Amino acid sequence: MKIRRFETHACHARMRNWVFVKIVTDQPGLWGWGEATLEWHTRGIVGAIEDLAELVIGEDPTRIEYLWQMMVRQHFWHGHGIERATAIAGIDLGLWDILGKVANLPCSKLWGGPVRDHVRTYCHLGGGSMEDFYETAADDAKRFAGLARVRLLAAKLRHLRDGACRRTLAAGRGQRGIRGGEGGPHRAAQHPTRPRH
16 A cells, blocks of 8 residues: 555635645545644645655555654754644644554554543634624523533634734623533633734
8 A cells, every 4th residue: 555645625714724634545445634734824834745745655654653754854954843843743644544444443542542531622602603703692601501611713803804913802702701511610712812912
């Protein structure tokens, strides 16, 4: 089994792009997906994946440690830098996805077994839509009862539309904690960048 080609897919997700890498093998229907998102560095990540692909195309995708070492150490500047490291991580995930499919096991089993029986999740206020968030009444937080964490986009929509980089907390909504299901109030605000004054 050999790696035949890489495909990068940049998916527009409003404030950022998600970057996925698909590693296609020479076996019919066998490929692996990895995620290599680094906000505001889409072209750099895609370019780094293209550069790294030259090293691993034609190699056995199940030799993950060997390929990782080659990607990190082969070029003059090695695996240094956030863009290159993110690209390597995305490729690494895709290789593990392939190995899991070959072994017919979830990757958690390949890595030594699951650590938890359950995983805490959160709800994104506004369902991921900035418009819905800003059109939501402040007293509508009842629908989040029982959740310990709520994530929200804390930026004024007009700042995003006109390209300004300033992030401000939504008046009143981002500062107040929402009482969660596991006891006391929790701070609900999580903004994507530090506010600039």
